[in-house]
Amino acid sequence: MTDLVERDVAAVTPSPSPSTAPKSRLRSEAFARRLRARHAAERRFRLAGAAAVALAALILVLLLGSIVAKGASAFLEARIRLEVTLDPAEVADRNYTALLRRALYAQFPQVTDRAGRRVLNDLLSSGAPYEIEAMVAKTPALAGTTQTIWVRADDQIDQLVKGAYRRDLPESERGISDAKVAAADALLASAALAQGFNTTLFTAGDSREPEQAGIGGAIVGSLLTLLVTMALSVPTGIAAAVYLEEFAPKNRWTDLIEVNINNLAAVPSIIFGLLGLAVFLGFFGMPRSAPLVGGLVMALMTLPVIIIASRVALKAVPPSVREAALGIGASPLQTVLHHVLPLALPGILTGTIIGMARALGETAPLLMIGMVAFVVDIPHGLTDSATVLPVQIYMWADSPERAFTERTSAAILILLGVLILLNGAAVILRKVFERRW
Amino acid sequence: MQLTLLALVLALLTMIGFLVGRSRAAASVGGRVAELHSVPSYHGVYVALWAGLPALLLFVVWTASEGWLALQLVLSALPDRLTTGDGQSVSLLKADILNLARGIATGREADPLVVEAARRYAALRDLAGWSLLAVGASIAVAGLAWGSRRIGPDLRARPAVERVVRVALVVCSLVAILTTVGIVLSLLFEALRFFSVVSPLDFLFGTHWSPQMAMRADQVGSSGSFGAIPLFAGTLLITVIAMAVAVPVGLMAAIYMSEYAGRGMRTWLKPALEILAGIPTVVYGFFAALTMAPVVRSVGEALGLDVSSESALAAGIVMGVMIIPFVSSLSDDVINAVPQSLRDGSYGLGATKSETIRQVVLPAALPGIVAAVMLAVSRAIGETMIVTMASGLTANLTANPLQAVTTVTTQIATLLVGDQEFDSPKTLSAFGLGLVLFLVTLCLNMVALRVVRTYREKYD
DSSP states (O other): OHHHHHHHHHHHSOOOOOTTSOOOGGGSHHHHHHHHHHHHHHHHHHHHHHHHHHHHHHHHHHHHHHHHHHHGGGGEEEEEEEEEEOOHHHHHHTOHHHHHHHHHHHHOTTOOSHHHHHHHHTTBOTTHHHHHHHHHHHOGGGTTSEEEEEEEBOHHHHHHHTTOSOTTSOHHHHSSOHHHHHHHHHHHHTTOEEEEEOOHHHHOOOOSSGGGOOSHHHHHHHHHHHHHHHHHHHHHHHHHHHIIIIIOOSSHHHHHHHHHHHHHHTSOHHHHHHHIIIIIIIISOOOTTOHHHHHHHHHHHHHHHHHHHHHHHHHTSOHHHHHHHHHTTOOHHHIIIIIIHHHHHHHHHHHHHHHHHHHHHOOHHHHHTTTTSOOOSOOOSTTSOOOOHHHHHHHHHTOOOHHHHHHHHHHHHHHHHHHHHHHHHHHHHHHHHOOOO | OHHHHHHHHHHHHHHHHHHHHHHHHHHHTTTOGGGSSSOHHHHHHHHHHHHHHHHHHHHHHHHHHHHHHHHHHHHHHSOHHHHOSOHHHHHHHHHHHHHHHHTOOOSSOOOHHHHHHHHHHHHHHHHHHHHHHHHHHHHHHHHHHHHHHTOSTTOOHHHHHHHHHHHHHHHHHHHHHHHHHHHHHHHHHHHHHHHTTSOHHHHHHOOOEEOOOOSSTTSTTOSOEEOOHHHHHHHHHHHHHHHHHHHHHHHHHHHIIIIISOHHHHHHHHHHHHHHHHSOHHHHHHHIIIIIHHHHHHHHHHTTOOOOTTOHHHHHHHHHHHHHHHHHHHHHHHHHHSOHHHHHHHHHTTOOHHHHIIIIIHHHHHHHHHHHHHHHHHHHHHOOHHHHHHSOSSOOOOOOTTSOOOOHHHHHHHHHSSOOOTTSHHHHHHHHHHHHHHHHHHHHHHHHHHHHHHHHHHHO
16 A cells, blocks of 8 residues: 555656656646645544554553552462460350460560550451351361461551552551551561462452452352343343344334334443332332342343344344245244254354343442342342442442452452453354354 | 242143143054144144143232232231321331241331231241142143143144244233333333422422432421532533543544454454453443542643542543444444445545545445444443442532533432432432433434434445
């Protein structure tokens, strides 16, 4: 393209040709100047286009980069090593806090005053006694022995180890006290404070304490919600598409349905939340915060997406297939079910996956039906209180603790990972099964 | 529990119905299947439908009415002094009964009569569950027997089954219509309740928004004020900023991809833009609140400007980024729909590529591009999470993009999150806002979709 332009310019640039030739208007100096200006405009325009694409790509990289930078560290958590003597009397009393503290004080024999010990107490997560309790409940024979145990550290210590606090700032601006920093440094020096893979993040439910909060509950909630959505919207959507594309007569009524579906696909998602609130919660009295209601709302929302995608896929099947089936005596329904639908299935599946990915990332309608509740337990059924991954991200994003920002970014990374997998599956499906007729 | 059992029983009976129907059909002609009107498996489905469908319909009607009926029975047995009263005390009584029956403590000492009623309610529900199981199972068995008795060489099983399937298909396609009707009715109904308290004129043209209502009538400042102009202005401001980002970038990206980029480049660029479109809005909200807002603020302060930490600019820019792929993919379709002959004609006259694009392709594609921008605007207006997370909550009537503004969707989200009584004007006002939002986006979409449609036909 570019060399072509240069050749054009060379061809019309006045050359020192014999002056006997009649002077063409195309060989004038003014024309060459105009042409150069036009080609410069061409280059500018092209550059602007490339710049627009580059800008979009840059923003994508920036967005992902900033989230990875904030969230990568959340996959590790700080743990403190303690030599805990599981005194049978204390175990019987379930006084694990005392056991832990005694073990911790033993590591700092020089600290004896109350203020100093309070600092030490704050090094451990408030959930640490439950870790010991769970361990003893699993193997009761441990009572009476001394065990080396790694327990979860408090979120401030966790953030300190990860370098989130600036040590060069004065104490009042740093956000963590000098005493805690000194204690943590002492533990680090004796290798009693280290980072390990953060399993809590994946298994735990929500918590007010960042180090005990996880997305386990939200993932289960998302799965339950998506299950309801899929069970309702996929069969309904495919059936509706089959009717509209294969059987419906072309009249005003089907025109209305078609216009209506296209509009429904563009209705803001929050309106579906209002519908869910007024109809499912207000009129039918279904429970708040339940995956059942969330799934219903999402199903209504993804239905138009699935119908539109399925209709496109059905339309792509050539009429000769239908004519052949009808010609050997199949009924119209048999034609569709035995021949057209199987051929359209890859396209339908691609549309369905994209619809489900959209439902998985949707937040706003679920806020309306109360899925924004603080749910500690992992939900077990369709009517239990639950929250979903995007809503969990929304709630954590509001929390002031530094450690929650990190967990929010990690949750976003996990959500994006799942979405990329889903969309990648859709792309591969399209590539593998794409058929040109 | 009983419901699960019923579902299992029904599934089992339907399966048995299929097998019975199929084998009876084959047996009725002594194995010479060609003498049947329909293939044996259609006879199987025929019997299965008789076994499953009536019981399923009963199940739907029953579960829809059962709880209400049981509650009415229990309430009618209670003395009048409890059940008469204003609507609020009765609904409280109902809630108490339901909670006690589920074993949830109500938090206050319950009237022994209410406890008794709750016990009765739970017992009734239990009884109803078992009787549903019994009735449903017997209807299914009866249907199975009836269906299988009719099996014979002359039974037209396939047309019968196909009729049922076609009805099912029509019903499925009506769900979309029902959804729209449901949206319109629920918004209209709740909004009318709101407009019976607040005049629609005050709502649409008032310039002061503070929906806080006092709990008691004698409290100071008891009446909230519901002038929605600041919300409309805020929405407009953020939308304009978003469009200022999305339209030039999206359009230029679309032109570059459809006219300049080679095949190899396009196969990479398109999916990259699709990733941008696939990112959940809550992620954009997080990015706007935690990355973009501080950047905008520090840049503004470096320039000596007073920037709010929840500026409209940050939310608008990020929303624009979200919409870029939307604009670009729609414009890409439109630009590709312009016939090659127009381009060729322009090149033949000696125009350069950019001249062709600017003077021939874009004017030809203009209606479609306008429609794409309208769809993008409708999307920006309806977007909730970015503005909820990154823009303010206080309703400022300002055109300054550096200040915090609030939007219609933000207010809907914040008014309805958390436990609130359903009847207060404060909650109902969210439905008034929802109605306005729905109507505006509907108009934009309708016009845009119609333009796209006629435009496609023009060049086909």
